[in-house]
Amino acid sequence: MTDGIGLLIFLALSLLLVLLTVMQRKRSYTLRELLAFQRLRRAIGLAVEDGKRIHVALGRGNLLSENFGSALIGLGVLKRLSSVALIADHPPIATSGEGGLMLLAQTGLQAAHQRFGLPPQDLPQKAQLVGVTPLSFAVGSGMEIRDERVAVDLLIGHLGSEAALICDASHQQGNLSIAGSDDLTAQAVFAAAASHPLFGEEAYAAVAYMDGEAVHRASLQTQDLARWAIILFLIFASVVKLIGL
Amino acid sequence: MEAQRCPMCGRVNPPGLEVCQYCQARLKPLWVEPPQDSSPSIEVGSTRARTPSASNEPLLPDWLLESRLDLGGESSPRMSEQDDSEQPLSEEASADEERFGGLFSDELGETEEDVPEWLRSLRDESESDQGVTATAAIEEGSEPIPFWLDFEEGKAEESPSEAPPSEKVLPFHEMPFEGLDLEDESLLSEITAEAKPISAEEPQTVPPFETLEPFLLEEQPSFPPQEQGVPPQPSASTLQERASLSPEAAEDWMSEIPSWLDALPGQDWEEGETAAPETPPEFLEGIVPPFVETEEELSDIEFPAWLGQIESTLEPQLESLMDTLTPAETETLLQEESLGEISQEQPAQSLAQEEIPVEVVGPLHGLRGILPAEPLVAEQKKPSKALSELLVTDKQRAQAELFLKLIEEEGKPKPMPSPKRARPHILWRMLIFFALFAGAILGFVQPQFATPPQELSVGVFDAMQAVNQLPAQASVLLVVDIEGQDFAEMQATTAAMLDQMMIKGAFFVLVSANQSGALQADRLLREVSRLSGHQYQPSSGWVNLGYLPGGVAGMQAFSQSLTEVLPFTIDGEVAWQNDRLRNIRTLSDFDLVVVITEDSTRARQWVEQLKGHVLESRLLFAVSAQVEPLIRSYYEANPRQIQSVLAGIRDGAIYETQTARPGWAMKLWGAYTLVVLTAIALILVGSVFYAVLALLNRPQAQGEGKER
């Protein structure tokens, strides 16, 4: 029974997403303002102008679990950033704590280079697996932040308490850190230690706020609709359970 | 032969005339300076990067510095060096130089192909559509917008009727890089709305360079002494002298250091001072084509579209102005014109001489290669009031001033911005560390400060019950998903429970969904065994299945068929051949499953994946305190999804207290409580301090924000 409901949820969300993507062409979905992304846009411009890099920490999420979702967002952000920063010849650097994520990041960066007709150079340095365990990943990322003239740190992916070390390295360098994760511990850390924390679903809106493509706006619209459907369902189901139907 | 346009009044004259039929100005120049390809032209509008020498002369705009270098005959190497070493801007600037050279070149026989791309687009555009902005044209051509274009654009848009009071802009006066403005000014500056009469007593070339003179004297000691004392009036002889200087001589002179240029930027020219030098220096030659054009050249020259626009707008204005003049004013004007004619005669006679004159008065004292007398004399005429004025609106002037300020700011040495690093507040961090450290030491040295937790937590009670119900020689699956960082806490949380299991002779199967956990699992059992006095060893006491890869998928597969998913131990030995594990085939065969983790996500994943494969009554969670808020809801759910949750050192200490076997948790408890107390104090003090600091700074920050 629950399996069937799961499939139903999947199909409904898929249908909604496709429909809303098509509808975006007629009427774009207006998004609320999120300070973090306003700052990010400005910081990217300044970083590119200043010849500094942008660092994306993709986390250490296992590819074969639901942690992969936030890492996908991190990869999407990396892709957009590389499109901007390649113009200034300062491509972003990506650090990860998982081999698969590193490969995906390298593939994304390579594609970005090819889009600009540039030969991909130093990919092993630009997208690295800096450590295979949470702490070694955090320590490795921290050292990359210090060594690579980074101006903006984006921590989007599955992280844990070790994220505090990355935020601290970023803070000590005077960087802007924008951080979001699917992990609650990481979110708690970001609440205190990041310049601009992204809570819960906010991290999943990063790509939409960066490029505003139809599919990303449609994603957020889908999430909005699904969320209200969930809210209605919770209220309705609670009442039904309470009256014993 | 085509009709020729008067360089003074701008009106069209029939071909063949030597003087303008309207203003009597000479149409054919008596002397034409041969085009000097090698003569460097000033860079107009260049935004060249600063050269090292420029840093010593903060007030010297780069464009001027470059022009000076060029004039000094060292342009090529310097330029090439710069082009190699400096930013692309330098290349752009040299490209600009070429463009302007092309624009103001005397080589009027340029073909359409020779016209720079941007200029062609500009011309095409102005021919085709006057309304389209030049900026757009440049953008279409993917060319950087020349800065002056905006000014021109603004000028072209000014309608005569709506034009605000126009104002004369002096050459180099705060807009040294504006080629076209400069040109217009050189072309027309002497004839202003006020129509200042130019007399021999009025040395119009002096004031701008007045302050330079001593400097020049120092720099040019080789000039004849008699020339130094020459009064500033240009006499006929000096004019002759100038005209007699050959272009070659001028070139030779130009190869010398033009020291007067050194001081140029330092001069603060007052607005309203006499504008053009009597004999414009050579570097202006390229930007004053109307004065040096031959008749043929004049007929061939193609005026830039913007100039045509100005003319077309000004001509009616001029005519209306002439109509409004009173007879007396007209007479005065005619007198002035006749004066001009007189002065025009002498240079004409001296044209036969091939020497280029040497300036003997004023700031141009000693200079050769300045523009010859003919244009000079012609310049003194006032053929047209309207054309004499460069229409510069207040807005444009303000923009120009702003631009100059920007350039000046660029020229000023700026202190290197200190690395934008946030102050790490090392002191506060060290204070936090040492305070906590001291608290911990005090806790160890004086354990009486701490009291053990007295309450019997429901979670601990349930866990104790589950362990107590274990049969002897039970098989227990320990999922150890911990990192080294949390080892101490997890050991404190689980030590009492594991001790109880060891007392019952339980056999452990260890597995971990992370790589560190695989290393830590062994250590956990070793430490508990050692501290509690057991003799637990690998193989006899436990089997470590090692790392379970694949995240949730791996957990799921493991839950379904553990023996297939993890057939070997961490050291690659066959796992399930152990006597104590012969009866284990599925998860439900274990007497108890304990998940030990510090990761909230993995804790949740394990709950979901073990659901249905393990009885709730046989599923225990021992988690870090950080995971408690998340996992406790599963324990408190209705119906309950797990048997119990032990969270953090507190539950470990309670467990030890209840079993009356003080262990690792109780050993740390005293120091722990003091450290927590210290931390609470630090948080309170620090937060209040920084909050007050923020509140105090707030009005200031708001004020700054408003100012911005």
Place this chain on the structure above:
Amino acid sequence: MTLDVPYLDLLGSALGVLLTLLVFSYLLGDHFLVRLVFYGYIGLMAGFAVVIAFNSVLYPLLLQPLIDDPLAGWMQVAVPLLLSGLLCFKVSTRLSRIGNLSLAFLVGVSLAALIGGAIQGTLMPQLSAVISPFDLERSSVAAADRFSGLIEGFLILFGTVATLAYFHFGARPRFSGSARRLEWIEALSWVGQIFIAIALGLIFAGLLRAGFVALVERVQVLLNFVITLQQGF
């Protein structure tokens, strides 16, 4: 205080203490020695991870079938071996496209794990957990406690709804150029952020408590070492 460190482990303890102090010195800032420690640590962990991954994954899934039964084993491992081989091309910039097939496969399975895991592992259990306090028939709670359970359930339901409302992205553009949500959503999301703050605050406090234990353990190790030295010399 009793000594927990055996004398034979003194050397190891000394190394541990030295490393502890070096890492603590990181609080003063990044420096050469602490970097050496970090790089060595990263290297060690990478080495262990490789060996563990080999023992736990590559050996049982790729090599063991071949050892057990070479013929059948080849059939079994042919596809994963091919996929793995193709993935190895990813190390080369020029030939990396060849590895895209394997990567696409890996991403496909990962996405399925992501979607399936999120729906079945999080979404549905959490939804069910929000509703469950209202299911009085299945409740195992004593009748006396049902009322408080209901109150608790209502609070959690309200908090969950408010928290969910906090994430609402859709907004209405304003004349000022900004975009703001409807007023009542704004109000609900304001309440939602309080719940989020409390949840994250609790987790943060738990993280601090875990850290305190780590600190206390380190201090104990240092003290033990000092006492051992005092007793030994």
Place this chain on the structure above:
Amino acid sequence: MKPAFLRSPFSTLITLLTGLIVLLGYFLDFEPLREWRFRFLQWAILLAAVALFLGVFNLLRVHWGRLSESPSKAVYSLTFLGGFVSAVLMAGWLGIQHSLTRAVVDYVILPIEASLFVIILVTLLYALTRLLQHRLSVFSFVFLVTVLLSLIASIPLLGIEIPLLHGRDSLFSIALRILGTAGVRGLLIGVALGSVVTGIRVLFGLERPHGD
């Protein structure tokens, strides 16, 4: 801009097919699907392990390259390579449970990790105390107060336990637990929703964050 599935149709198709097979295996109780799902998961686990190897290889390559750079960087890289080689030799040759390997875990890895956690602790406390300075908001205030109260409630204050504050069943604990649980549930549901929609977006090739 063309959708991702048009730019890389082959990769998108592979991703879609494998994803749908595994996903349907999740949702539908249909034996062939389950079998294929299990097989695909096994292959993916293997690929993930190979990816780890490639990641470590990449790390080795980077550090190998740095050996020829400045001496300081070379020393760091040498340390990294030394650590790696010794770990492989120890764990691979002697075994994870060998006494030498255990000693390295006990006396090198554990002290470093535990000490790093102390650094994290100090960093977090430092960040917490400066929270109100950075963001003076209701959220920050509630967050800070929750942390403080939670810490206070976790230990007896100099031997005294306040009834309403201390203990897991105290009013304060219950209130915090209820409010916290609500927040946690909302966050988790939101994250799950975001994950699912992101996954669908990539699965159907509407976006390829890792490609063209």
